[in-house]
Amino acid sequence: MHRTHSPRGLFDPYYVPEQILFRDREMDTIQRLYRDSYEDEYGVNCLVHGIAGVGRTVFSRYFLTKIVPREFDAHTVYVDAKYKDVLEIVSELADKIRSVTNQPITVAFDLDVLWMQFKRAATHAPKRTVFVIDNIDEANEDIYLKLARLSKEINASTIGVLNSHDYRLLTRAPQMQMSCDFEVPLDTYTQSQLYAIVRQRVEDTFPLGLPEDVVRYITDLVCEFDASRPKTSIEALKALWPMASSGQEIDSDTVRAATSRITSAFLDQDYFETVQTVGLNNFTTLLVLEALTEHLIHYKNETYVDRRLLEDLVEVKCEELGVRSMTREEIENSIQSLIFQSIVFESGYSKDLLYVIAPPEVLCDAARSMRRELARRK
Ligand SMILES: Nc1ncnc2c1ncn2[C@@H]1O[C@H](COP(=O)(O)OP(=O)(O)O)[C@@H](O)[C@H]1O
Numbered sequence: 001m002h003r004t005h006s007p008r009g010l011f012d013p014y015y016v017p018e019q020i021l022f023r024d025r026e027m028d029t030i031q032r033l034y035r036d037s038y039e040d041e042y043g044v045n046c047l048v049h050g051i052a053g054v055g056r057t058v059f060s061r062y063f064l065t066k067i068v069p070r071e072f073d074a075h076t077v078y079v080d081a082k083y084k085d086v087l088e089i090v091s092e093l094a095d096k097i098r099s100v101t102n103q104p105i106t107v108a109f110d111l112d113v114l115w116m117q118f119k120r121a122a123t124h125a126p127k128r129t130v131f132v133i134d135n136i137d138e139a140n141e142d143i144y145l146k147l148a149r150l151s152k153e154i155n156a157s158t159i160g161v162l163n164s165h166d167y168r169l170l171t172r173a174p175q176m177q178m179s180c181d182f183e184v185p186l187d188t189y190t191q192s193q194l195y196a197i198v199r200q201r202v203e204d205t206f207p208l209g210l211p212e213d214v215v216r217y218i219t220d221l222v223c224e225f226d227a228s229r230p231k232t233s234i235e236a237l238k239a240l241w242p243m244a245s246s247g248q249e250i251d252s253d254t255v256r257a258a259t260s261r262i263t264s265a266f267l268d269q270d271y272f273e274t275v276q277t278v279g280l281n282n283f284t285t286l287l288v289l290e291a292l293t294e295h296l297i298h299y300k301n302e303t304y305v306d307r308r309l310l311e312d313l314v315e316v317k318c319e320e321l322g323v324r325s326m327t328r329e330e331i332e333n334s335i336q337s338l339i340f341q342s343i344v345f346e347s348g349y350s351k352d353l354l355y356v357i358a359p360p361e362v363l364c365d366a367a368r369s370m371r372r373e374l375a376r377r378k
């Protein structure tokens with residue numbers, strides 16, 4: 001398939017990719033609901049919910065902009081309610097329905113008048129309409145409610161989009177139960193699904209691509225530290241885009257900087273102290289950490305250290321220091337204790353790939369000085 005690269009896919013919050021991934025089941029469900037309602041000429045109201053950043057907007061917009069025009073002969077109206085007051089929402093609804101139905105524009109500044117105008121325009125629309133209200137919350141739920149009720153009268157359909165917490169609050173109210181015929185919950189993705197989503201977006205937006213390990217590293221970090229939200233991955237890509245498109249090499253430092261928002265809570269810890277605690281009387285663990293981080297310092301565009309490579313690195317390190325070499329089991333125990341202390345992490349892609357989130361320089365310094373201290377004490 002021919003691809004055109006455009007940074008829109010990173011910078012436009014309403015961007016819809018050619019393909020939406022891993023939502024076939026949900027897309028089928030919603031399509032079936034609207035097909036039944038379309039054929040039997042009744043209105044259907046449905047709420048799409050999930051955690052923020054999971055892909056609710058793209059799901060509803062994919063349905064509205066790709067499925068509806070292909071499958072149904074209907075008007076579509078999308079309104080993002082975020083940061084808008086009720087008056088703004090209703091006037092946007094009125095403007096949009098008039099514009100898709102070619103009805104004359106009128107002006108009003110009073111909520112009731114505006115709503116009446118909207119209602120008239122929606123009722124007289126030549127085709128049936130699918131409305132999407134994105135980002136429903138406590139401040140604007142009444143408007144959604146009103147729209148859902150109206151849609152039943154005029155055989156239109158609505159999709160409300162909100163976070164799962166608000167969904168539970170809203171559907172507790174009896175009048176809300178009435179205006180929600182179906183829910184479409186959107187689950188978070190697995191590591192490999194998130195990887196595919198990030199990969200797809202890189203292909204759509206980075207003219208020169210990105211190294212595989214960079215995509216993997218972003219995916220690992222977002223899975224481990226941010227509940228696998230694709231939004232956070234896309235934000236990281238956004239930060240890398242200017243550098244990558246000007247031909248600069250993206251190294252592991254750059255990726256860490258681009259994802260520091262989600263790892264910062266972990267990075268706040270005092271690594272010197274943690275490493276000291278881990279390394280107390282544990283020479284081998286310090287040595288393993290030193291070998292691992294030295295490698296990452298040397299090879300900035302390598303993000304992971306394979307367990308087998310690490311064994312070799314440790315062997316070299318032991319020779320260098322003139323100490324007896326370590327057994328595989330000793331090395332593995334050291335890795336386990338580093339993982340346990342959240343100093344080292346295993347890739348969700350492969351358990352053999354190890355990575356860090358703190359600058360390797362910091363970790364290496366801490367390990368080295370602690371190792372020297374232990375040596376002095378002997
Ligand atoms: N299944 C998916 N396939 C492709 N891209 C996705 C998918 N899910 C989410 N995304 C992308 O992740 C980002 C965040 O999604 P968005 O719909 O804005 O989240 P939400 O509205 O839930 O906060 C967007 O760039 C979106 O295109």
Ligand SMILES: [Mg+2]
Nearest residue numbers: 056057058134
């Ligand atoms: Mg959204």
